[in-house]
Amino acid sequence: MKIEKVKLLDGKTVAITGSKSISNRLLILGKLFGDLKIENLSNSQDTQLLQKALNEDSETVDIHHAGTAMRFLTSFYAIQEGRKTILTGSERMKQRPIKPLVDALRELGAEINYLENEGFPPLEIFGKKIEKNFVKIPANISSQFITSLLLIGANLENGLEIELQGEITSRSYIKMTLKILKDIGIETRFEGNLIKILSSDSSLLNQQLDVHFHSSKIKHYTVESDWSSASYFYSLAAIGKKRIHLKSFYAFSLQGDSALKNIYLKFFGVNTISDAAEHLITLVPDVSFKYPEKFILDMNDCPDIAQTVCVTCVALKLPFEISGLGTLKVKETDRLVALQNELEKIGCKTEITENSIKSLEFFELKNDISIATYNDHRMAMSFAPFCLVKELDIQNEDVVEKSYPDFWKDFFEITEGF
Ligand SMILES: O=C(O)C1=C[C@@H](OP(=O)(O)O)[C@@H](O)[C@H](O)C1
Ligand SMILES: C=C(OP(=O)(O)O)C(=O)O
Structure with missing residues (x-):
């Protein structure tokens, strides 16, 4: 033009x-924990693709160029017991790294296979129950891998402890995730290179919380x-x-x-x-x-x-x-x-x-x-x-x-x- x-x-x-990053975190959390009314949701294509994926049961999910959707959905589908998902994206997405996240999820017990090149999307994911609760992950490639694990952490039976290895990149996005988890009542601790999340049963999640300037008793979240x-x-x-x-x-x-x-x-x-x-x-x-x-x-x-x-x-x-x-x-x-x-x-x-x-x-x-x-x-x-x-x-x-x-x-x- x-x-x-x-x-x-x-x-x-x-x-x-609305913020694409905040919206995409809330959509995943809303699907996992329910009862979240989101206002000023991003109208970005990335957010719409994530929302569509979460509302459909299709086996193949194509998230095009949406990096956060690719990374967040990898953990999400890994814990959908009994469901098989093929998670793919654009040609560029197939060149963007995902290996540290897949390694960490496999370490926790998830079943994920690479369908084309080792270390890159598309992925074949067989949803399983995850019982382990400790994992290490390199933190210098993308903070989205860590956020992805954090978003499912409270959903795991025994919560999750993550050890971040190496220099931490895009740290502000990890802090954003932890703050949103806190806002919706999930307890976390971030000390040194360790992040700990309690399972939802032992956190405040089941209580009704008021977040972001709302005074009603449903969980409202207004996205900045x-x-x-x-x-x-x-x-x-x-x-x-x-x-x-x-x-x-x-x-x-x-x-x-x-x-x-x-x-x-x-x-x-x-x-x-x-x-x-x-x-x-x-x-x-x-x-x-x-x-x-x-x-x-x-x-x-x-x-x-x-x-x-x-x-x-x-x-x-x-x-x-x-x-x-x-x-x-x-x-x-x-x-x-x-x-x-x-x-x-x-x-x-x-x-x-x-x-x-x-x-x-x-x-x-x-x-x-x-x-x-x-x-x-x-x-x-x-x-x-x-x-x-x-x-x-x-x-x-x-x-x-x-x-x-x-x-x-x-x-x-x-x-x-x-
Ligand atoms: O978690 C997020 O919402 C994001 C994290 C950042 O990615 P990296 O951690 O890969 O730098 C950022 O660049 C991206 O646009 C959104
Ligand atoms: C890097 C970006 O997005 P993503 O990684 O989610 O594709 C971005 O929006 O600049």
Whole structure:
């Protein structure tokens, strides 16, 4: 889609859909423990695919590009006694790792086979009762493996103790899972590299709990809007220097990507003002902000907003050096390679390693820039704010549906052509 150069309108309000990560955890927990009324559920394709899978009894389940759905459902189906499931996904999903999770589940007694390549989807899963309650798992490849085990932990007869081995990646997502479990009444403890979950019989789960600002006696859960999606509006505010209001964000978030507030304040001068009563935040750029010499940050805790930050830096010609990005290589695409290729098109030469990216030089922009998106929603959305600088062609713009189907509608509502 060709997008002309745009300017940002001042003071517009956007209602981003619910957090994909929180929604996907709640859907699994709702299915396992029942009685969960979820509000502001994400309308992302990933969430819809997970919801569809959980509502159907079909033997073959295809979750396309949805990484969390793939990983969370692996444990879920492993404990559905008597059920056989073939869990598959897109060609890219068949290249994304799953072995540490399958090894851990097998260690616990699950029966899972690889149908194509060893260590990768598709999987054949025979649901069984799991009685063991201790397992070790490498924690440096994807936190989704750990969340997957945590989500079923309380459903196991003897609860579950998980020993995390090696460096822990995307730790904020593990904390999110533990907080949600606590909210719905499942007791957990996370000390050092050990996480312990009590079985639902011995936890508070059977009591009626009120969570997230509801006072009625059914278990309601209101999903905060998606902070990863909010990043594109922080980028717009930082580049376009106009205020934006975002609905349904809380002052205290479960989402690690809420680190955006500090990142955009410190490096780009965008203040976040929270109206706690209305659950509204306002992004307020400081027009006389003095930029630091360089953007330097370890983003291991918030990998999904790395692409956004890179494009903001290039638009503002702020040199950058970002580390902690090893997991980017196994996401929807190799995001480090994709970033290097596409940032060069918008005027920035970079150097990448296995886990980092840094800018080398900025140069004059050419005309007719066409951004490839590699089946990665975040490539399309993170480059969109660059249209405040120059017109762009963004290829396969529909990829945004994976996490934020209304992205383009919202983008065009708060911008206008010259
Ligand atoms: O648990 C989650 O909801 C997620 C965890 C992260 O993945 P990794 O742990 O693989 O980095 C993140 O990138 C992904 O978008 C969502
Ligand atoms: C990495 C992502 O998703 P997933 O791993 O769930 O496919 C993402 O949304 O950026």
